[in-house]
Amino acid sequence: MKAIRKEDGKEIEVQPHRDREYVATESEDEGLGRRIYREQDLIIKEAVDWDAYRRETASRVLASIASRIELYIRENDRCKAAVKDALALTDELIRKLKDGK
Numbered sequence: 001m002k003a004i005r006k007e008d009g010k011e012i013e014v015q016p017h018r019d020r021e022y023v024a025t026e027s028e029d030e031g032l033g034r035r036i037y038r039e040q041d042l043i044i045k046e047a048v049d050w051d052a053y054r055r056e057t058a059s060r061v062l063a064s065i066a067s068r069i070e071l072y073i074r075e076n077d078r079c080k081a082a083v084k085d086a087l088a089l090t091d092e093l094i095r096k097l098k099d100g101k
Contacts, residue, residue: 003042014042050098054090062086 014022
């Protein structure tokens with residue numbers, strides 16, 4: 001995906017690396033390696049795939065909830081309640097990210 005480096009305004013190609021990090025797809029200035037950028041150092045030019053992000057994030061949130069499933073002991077169907085909460089948390093996170101707050 002294309003991004004603009006805030007430090008100098010240069011357009012570069014990056015790909016997601018880790019949470020909130022991107023790696024340049026090519027080394028620059030005959031360097032030995034590719035540079036890693038933090039999200040706040042770039043302006044990402046391509047739109048976010050919110051559906052893919054929702055699937056990945058909901059999966060992680062559900063795994064976290066499942067590690068403390070005893071919190072749902074009073075629920076008739078603990079699995080359905082946990083999934084519902086994971087999706088609600090994920091959707092709220094996406095709303096906040098889209099708002100930029």
